[in-house]
Amino acid sequence: MEYRRVDIDRAVVHIVTTDRSDGSFALDVEPSELAGRRSAICDVPWFALRQVHGTTVVDVVEIPVAEAGVVSPPQADGAVTFIDRCAVSVLTADCAPVVLIGSSGVAVVHAGWRGAVDGIIASAATRLMAAGAGPVATVLGPCIQPEAYEFGNDDLQPIVEEFGHEVIGRTPAGTDALDLTRVVQIACERAGWPPPERPACTSDPRFFSHRTRSDTGRQATVTWLESR
Secondary structure, three states: OEEEEEEOOOEEEEEEEOOHHHOOOOOOOOHHHHHHHHHHHOOOOEEOOEOOOOOOEEEEOOOOOOEOOEOOOOEOOEEEEOOEOOEEEEEEOOOEEEEEEEOOOEEEEEEOHHHHHHOHHHHHHHHHHHOOOOEEEEEEOOEOOHHHOEOOHHHHHHHHHHHOHHHEEEOOOOOEEEOHHHHHHHHHHHHOOOOOOOOOEOOOOOOOOHHHHOOOOOEEEEEEEEEO
16 A cells, blocks of 8 residues: 645545555455445545546536445546545556546546546646646656557557657557556647646566466545545
């Protein structure tokens, strides 16, 4: 587990990214077990998403009420909240978990390459700014890096057309790869948010990775506000 704290005007933003040692947070985990894992990370209500590699961003305006310890998740790939002590989260095992920290609220985004091309990061940033939350910081959790993300040239073309040639990486064998971190950085810059630092690669055995190990487990990136 990695914990970070960012101070904003009215509150503290807490950000946690889990790893394999914390167990899987996939939605198919037995509900009471999943609830226990969540409470061990942060003992506040969790708002999760049923992710579909789309661009839907939901507004979390009230603390969710859980049934059997786990809230039924909506189908979306991003969540924005301005309320205290409500954890918004995404699950990943190679895709990019992005936290956009605003001056009065926070957004969390599940950004695979499709969602990034289609504008999921910009959608979340727009929601924050429309509510008066200016950009403060961006945190990017573990995601797949070019050395483990070989891509065929034809598959790269729509991504290159959107973000430019700098998103092309190379594998150790010298074949074309996608630099998903650079995709996220460019998308954040275009949306008016600071580009995040490059995170660890999910090929590291500390993390779940669908692409490199066919893992079915998922790590969680979760963030919540707490007024000072």
